Amino acid sequence: MSPAFATEGETVVPDPISFDGQIDFTGKVVADTCRLSSPNGDATSIKVDMGAVSIEDIGTVEAPIFTGSGSKQVDFNINCTTAAKVSMTLNGKSPEVVTGNKILRVNNGSTSAGFAKGVGIALYDKSGSGSTAFDLTNGELLKETVAGAVGEVRRVSFAAAYVKNGTPSAGIANASLPFTLTYQ
Numbered sequence: 001m002s003p004a005f006a007t008e009g010e011t012v013v014p015d016p017i018s019f020d021g022q023i024d025f026t027g028k029v030v031a032d033t034c035r036l037s038s039p040n041g042d043a044t045s046i047k048v049d050m051g052a053v054s055i056e057d058i059g060t061v062e063a064p065i066f067t068g069s070g071s072k073q074v075d076f077n078i079n080c081t082t083a084a085k086v087s088m089t090l091n092g093k094s095p096e097v098v099t100g101n102k103i104l105r106v107n108n109g110s111t112s113a114g115f116a117k118g119v120g121i122a123l124y125d126k127s128g129s130g131s132t133a134f135d136l137t138n139g140e141l142l143k144e145t146v147a148g149a150v151g152e153v154r155r156v157s158f159a160a161a162y163v164k165n166g167t168p169s170a171g172i173a174n175a176s177l178p179f180t181l182t183y184q
């Protein structure tokens with residue numbers, strides 16, 4: 001019976017309401033010829049635990065201190081299943097990269113309570129023996145001009161150190177630095 005003609009006491013059942021929709025799936029199938037590999041397995045990011053460091057043990061970008069906590073030698077592999085020329089370039093951007101593109105600000109430059117201030121992170125060659133920091137906006141950790149052999153493993157190393165970028169104060173000192181891995 002139509003709701004317009006329902007009599008008293010009758011239950012009125014409304015017409016069902018429906019609509020059509022769709023489920024959208026997104027993704028990408030890739031042929032990863034080269035992958036980062038660390039002791040924790042394949043990765044898209046490189047985790048570096050800088051440890052805890054005393055303010056007195058933090059050097060400058062020109063004279064970093066590579067002893068104990070607050071500095072770290074970083075080693076990882078790039079595994080390629082086919083012959084490829086490989087490059088790995090740092091892609092820091094302003095305002096996170098300061099002081100001639102050599103220092104990465106910690107905590108996105110936040111001055112909130114609990115965050116370290118006056119401190120950044122600089123990257124150097126694998127031994128840390130040279131005091132020339134990488135350009136964090138386009139520095140090359142690896143650049144091959146000739147394709148490596150099928151299955152060749154590339155070993156990439158660098159040293160990282162907390163460095164002064166003002167008057168240091170204690171607190172959390174985390175940072176992220178994007179990179180691009182290119183192979184052809």
